[in-house]
Amino acid sequence: MSSSREQIFQSLQRKDRPFPSAEAPSTYQHMVPLRDFSPEELEAVFIENAQNAACIVHQPASQEEAINTLLELVGEDKIISSWEPGQIPLDGLETALEQAGIARVGEDAMVQVGVTGVDAALAATGSLVLSSGNGRYRAASLLPPVHVAVVSRSQITEDLEPWLAKQRTSGLEAFRQASNIVLITGPSRTADIAMQLVMGMHGPRELHIILVDDAV
Amino acid sequence: MVKRESPKGKRVSLFVTCMVDMLYPETGMSVVEVLRYLGVEVDFPMGQTCCGQPAYNGGYRQEARKMAEKFLRAFKDAEVIVTPSGSCGAMVRHEYPILFENDPKLREEAERQASITWEFTEFIVDGLGINDLHGRLPHPQRYAFHDSCHGLRIMGLKQAGRTLVGNLENATIVPWDNSETCCGFGGLFSVKMADVSGAMLRNKMEHIEQSGADAILSGDVSCLTHMNGGLEKKGSTKRVMHIADVLAEGIRQGKDNGSPVK
Amino acid sequence: MEVQSNNFIPAARIAIHDADLQTAVAMGTDSGFDKRQAVMFADGKDHGEAIRRQAAAIKRNALNSLPDLLEQAEAAMQENGIEVLWAVDAAEANRLVLEIARQHNVRSVVKSKSMVTEEIGLNQTLESDSIDVLETDLGEFIVQLGEETPSHIVIPIVHKTKESIRQLLIEKADMPPTDDTDEMARFARNYLRQRFLDADMGISGGNFVIAETGSLCLVSNEGNIRLVTSQPKVHVALVGIEKVIPTVEDYATLTQVLPRSATGQTMTVYTHMINGPRREDEADGPEHVYVIFVDNGRSKIYTSDYCEALACIRCGACLNGCPVYKVTGGHAYGWVYPGPIGAVLTPLFVGLENAAPLPYASSLCGMCKEVCPVIIDIPRMLLDLRYDLVRMGYTSLDWNLGMKAYAFGGASPRLFSWAGKAAELATKGFKLNSLPGPLAGWTDYRRMPTFAAKSFHQLWNETDGDLEDVDEQ
Numbered sequence: 001m002s003s004s005r006e007q008i009f010q011s012l013q014r015k016d017r018p019f020p021s022a023e024a025p026s027t028y029q030h031m032v033p034l035r036d037f038s039p040e041e042l043e044a045v046f047i048e049n050a051q052n053a054a055c056i057v058h059q060p061a062s063q064e065e066a067i068n069t070l071l072e073l074v075g076e077d078k079i080i081s082s083w084e085p086g087q088i089p090l091d092g093l094e095t096a097l098e099q100a101g102i103a104r105v106g107e108d109a110m111v112q113v114g115v116t117g118v119d120a121a122l123a124a125t126g127s128l129v130l131s132s133g134n135g136r137y138r139a140a141s142l143l144p145p146v147h148v149a150v151v152s153r154s155q156i157t158e159d160l161e162p163w164l165a166k167q168r169t170s171g172l173e174a175f176r177q178a179s180n181i182v183l184i185t186g187p188s189r190t191a192d193i194a195m196q197l198v199m200g201m202h203g204p205r206e207l208h209i210i211l212v213d214d215a216v
Numbered sequence: 217m218v219k220r221e222s223p224k225g226k227r228v229s230l231f232v233t234c235m236v237d238m239l240y241p242e243t244g245m246s247v248v249e250v251l252r253y254l255g256v257e258v259d260f261p262m263g264q265t266c267c268g269q270p271a272y273n274g275g276y277r278q279e280a281r282k283m284a285e286k287f288l289r290a291f292k293d294a295e296v297i298v299t300p301s302g303s304c305g306a307m308v309r310h311e312y313p314i315l316f317e318n319d320p321k322l323r324e325e326a327e328r329q330a331s332i333t334w335e336f337t338e339f340i341v342d343g344l345g346i347n348d349l350h351g352r353l354p355h356p357q358r359y360a361f362h363d364s365c366h367g368l369r370i371m372g373l374k375q376a377g378r379t380l381v382g383n384l385e386n387a388t389i390v391p392w393d394n395s396e397t398c399c400g401f402g403g404l405f406s407v408k409m410a411d412v413s414g415a416m417l418r419n420k421m422e423h424i425e426q427s428g429a430d431a432i433l434s435g436d437v438s439c440l441t442h443m444n445g446g447l448e449k450k451g452s453t454k455r456v457m458h459i460a461d462v463l464a465e466g467i468r469q470g471k472d473n474g475s476p477v478k
Numbered sequence: 479m480e481v482q483s484n485n486f487i488p489a490a491r492i493a494i495h496d497a498d499l500q501t502a503v504a505m506g507t508d509s510g511f512d513k514r515q516a517v518m519f520a521d522g523k524d525h526g527e528a529i530r531r532q533a534a535a536i537k538r539n540a541l542n543s544l545p546d547l548l549e550q551a552e553a554a555m556q557e558n559g560i561e562v563l564w565a566v567d568a569a570e571a572n573r574l575v576l577e578i579a580r581q582h583n584v585r586s587v588v589k590s591k592s593m594v595t596e597e598i599g600l601n602q603t604l605e606s607d608s609i610d611v612l613e614t615d616l617g618e619f620i621v622q623l624g625e626e627t628p629s630h631i632v633i634p635i636v637h638k639t640k641e642s643i644r645q646l647l648i649e650k651a652d653m654p655p656t657d658d659t660d661e662m663a664r665f666a667r668n669y670l671r672q673r674f675l676d677a678d679m680g681i682s683g684g685n686f687v688i689a690e691t692g693s694l695c696l697v698s699n700e701g702n703i704r705l706v707t708s709q710p711k712v713h714v715a716l717v718g719i720e721k722v723i724p725t726v727e728d729y730a731t732l733t734q735v736l737p738r739s740a741t742g743q744t745m746t747v748y749t750h751m752i753n754g755p756r757r758e759d760e761a762d763g764p765e766h767v768y769v770i771f772v773d774n775g776r777s778k779i780y781t782s783d784y785c786e787a788l789a790c791i792r793c794g795a796c797l798n799g800c801p802v803y804k805v806t807g808g809h810a811y812g813w814v815y816p817g818p819i820g821a822v823l824t825p826l827f828v829g830l831e832n833a834a835p836l837p838y839a840s841s842l843c844g845m846c847k848e849v850c851p852v853i854i855d856i857p858r859m860l861l862d863l864r865y866d867l868v869r870m871g872y873t874s875l876d877w878n879l880g881m882k883a884y885a886f887g888g889a890s891p892r893l894f895s896w897a898g899k900a901a902e903l904a905t906k907g908f909k910l911n912s913l914p915g916p917l918a919g920w921t922d923y924r925r926m927p928t929f930a931a932k933s934f935h936q937l938w939n940e941t942d943g944d945l946e947d948v949d950e951q
Binding site: 004005007008009011012013014017018019022023024025028029031032033049053106107109122124125127132133134135136137138139142160161164167168172175176177178179180181182183184185186187188189190191192193194195196198200201202203204 | 502505506509521525528529532535536538539541542544545548549554557558564565566570614615616617620633634635638639640643659660662663664666667670671674675690691692693699700701702704705707708719724725726727728729730731733734735738741743744745746747748749750751752753754755756757759760761762763771773777778780781785786
């Protein structure tokens with residue numbers, strides 16, 4: 001195996017650089033040109049882009065109302081797939097679920113609703129950042145046909161570039177520690193059949209975002 | 217690339233192109249007519265034949281170089297070279313420096329001639345700074361433009377022809393969303409890959425029929441020959457014309473108004 | 479995949495006469511092209527072009543340090559718990575995957591779309607070892623059912639009409655007859671569902687590898703990549719060696735310019751950064767992650783004058799803009815990579831002599847370069863490949879002789895003039911109604927051109943440059 005590796009590195013040797021005048025960009029322009037957004041503006045941009053990506057955005061007036069919204073989305077089901085409640089910015093979630101007789105699992109292929117928090121929400125594209133970790137099951141945002149993501153307003157940031165810049169300020173360690181980070185922009189979809197857009201392919205068919213203020 | 221100097225006041229050597237020479241000499245005459253109307257002195261180096269693009273595009277660089285050397289000799293006394301073709305102009309301006317980059321004797325001359333080569337419409341508008349020929353068409357005409365690929369993407373031609381034709385009285389330019397789509401000529405591609413070329417032509421002709429224009433205008437007789445060849449074979453009434461011919465017609469009508477120069 | 483690129487001309491002819499294919503491909507490519515235009519220039523033309531220049535600089539800068547980046551990526555991945563392997567060629571890549579499969583007693587594989595795995599013919603290798611392989615990307619799943627090959631880098635079944643897809647699902651997968659696209663997709667989802675959950679191994683490609691963090695990055699819309707890289711115990715990724723980029727900043731640009739160019743999206747639904755197998759405190763994710771860096775001819779391209787071709791991020795924008803691809807579809811190109819980039823990569827991978835028509839399968843219109851997010855000068859490389867073909871003797875005798883005659887005649891104005899006169903005589907006088915030799919294809923689609931009675935040279939000469947009072951032709 002090391003000989004194949006050596007062979008490949010040997011084959012890559014050139015006496016000159018292939019692009020002598022090319023350099024890394026001195027400043028990286030953002031894909032979406034940024035203005036100085038106030039938090040309210042940023043939130044409005046996030047909601048608009050999330051909705052354009054076919055997310056359904058809920059804006060309950062309080063944490064309590066947020067929990068009711070969540071329970072409505074769960075409906076008659078008695079079991080959901082979910083991150084550990086400590087990872088979701090909803091006060092009293094665990095109690096509310098118990099009282100409603102709804103069991104939580106990490107992974108279950110038959111469950112209809114999955115509930116997660118997020119690491120961040122990207123306004124420019126309406127995307128959610130979810131990294132795996134203790135109690136943050138991938139399956140909850142992947143297997144059920146309905147994914148409910150609880151986002152606290154302070155998690156909204158402009159775009160991917162600033163989010164990565166923030167990771168860099170902590171040395172990219174946390175970034176690397178997560179075995180898997182995924183940006184989710186709307187429900188799954190395909191246009192492979194004669195360019196006709198179909199929502200809900202292998203991932204969830206519906207993505208609900210519940211926007212809350214920070215839990216106290 | 218040597219910087220381009222202003223061609224104002226200089227003698228123009230016409231690079232008429234092999235297809236205009238053999239198939240559409242009247243288009244060559246239109247070019248001369250318009251340039252002389254603008255007060256430009258025009259000569260015609262008799263030693264020119266073809267710039268060598270067909271050979272070059274075919275990968276036959278030895279043969280292309282032979283023809284290019286002949287071109288360089290024919291135009292060695294030229295101060296400004298003007299050609300009614302985006303693709304031929306692109307060949308001299310962009311490929312000649314590459315063709316001769318390792319030739320110590322001819323590299324400098326190739327670069328010189330590249331730097332003094334202009335396509336016809338860009339010469340008038342960008343070179344001479346003239347937007348309006350004060351011409352008039354005999355009857356109202358609606359034109360859509362076909363942007364020949366080499367002219368558009370390599371020489372940056374887009375607005376000059378539209379400006380000149382648009383300023384003719386009785387000429388209306390209609391927008392056409394197929395203007396930047398290749399017609400399928402591609403030089404010898406048209407016969408080497410005849411079926412593909414024919415299918416691209418088929419698509420082009422569909423869009424020509426839907427254009428709402430009386431005629432399509434092009435800056436390249438190569439594209440024009442291919443498109444008209446298909447339109448005629450199909451029995452269509454639509455035709456593609458060269459911009460120079462329309463401009464010449466316009467100034468013949470508008471000659472009473474006098475030349476726009478100074 | 480077997481190479482059939484020397485068959486381009488007859489294969490293209492068949493595609494051109496296939497009315498369904500013409501409709502389907504035109505619709506698919508027009509849609510992709512229009513969406514790309516809209517999103518790339520949503521913030522103005524200047525901004526879109528600036529982003530292209532930035533992406534182009536990023537890829538070229540990365541290629542400048544490719545060996546160092548590969549080393550850096552390997553080290554970072556190993557630190558992350560990813561096992562890194564190296565495959566010189568297709569045979570070795572296949573062997574490595576088989577070894578991993580055997581090691582983990584793999585009987586069933588779910589796979590997401592990967593052009594590298596098409597290059598090496600991975601599915602056939604696994605199946606001949608009695609390993610069940612299921613393509614999960616909807617388009618690739620349909621391709622697999624139909625036992626054919628994908629025809630586009632991003633939209634594998636762009637050449638198929640809805641009706642033909644419907645028929646295939648009914649015949650090969652027992653789908654209850656329906657016309658409804660939603661129902662068809664739902665059927666496919668259910669069909670593949672359990673297989674996802676039961677598979678022993680997931681195989682993916684890789685869109686980017688970030689050297690500084692050792693991250694394997696992938697994009698998808700369907701969610702199949704998430705499933706393939708999360709559900710099975712073992713995940714194997716095959717990645718071309720040219721995919722490594724230095725930093726997360728580089729990644730941010732490229733992972734956003736890719737969907738814009740490919741499908742007109744600002745972000746694909748799922749944008750993954752995979753940093754390793756599940757951590758000790760995680761309850762899901764694969765237990766083993768392998769990354770196989772595949773050369774298979776890339777290093778040869780790297781050290782050639784065609785290195786720029788390795789900047790390709792496989793977005794498919796050039797296919798969507800290409801007027802040739804629009805009428806030939808992808809299969810005519812005869813290998814894994816169709817369209818403009820395919821016309822360059824195929825001869826570089828499989829040898830010019832095995833793909834001789836492809837560099838000529840272009841009118842050199844330049845649209846590919848205009849839409850490429852990393853500004854690859856495809857027309858330039860096609861011209862250079864044509865020169866290579868001529869120099870190496872892979873062009874036909876009639877063209878070679880024709881060109882010599884043309885250059886000979888072109889070097890003398892007199893000869894050139896006689897040739898024109900002869901053509902005029904032949905067409906008008908002798909009513910010759912097709913052009914000779916290799917030029918005969920002209921009249922299949924176009925009327926014969928009319929040669930002028932007097933050339934411009936002649937007219938100028940006769941009137942001493944005056945040109946007044948010349949009879950209109």
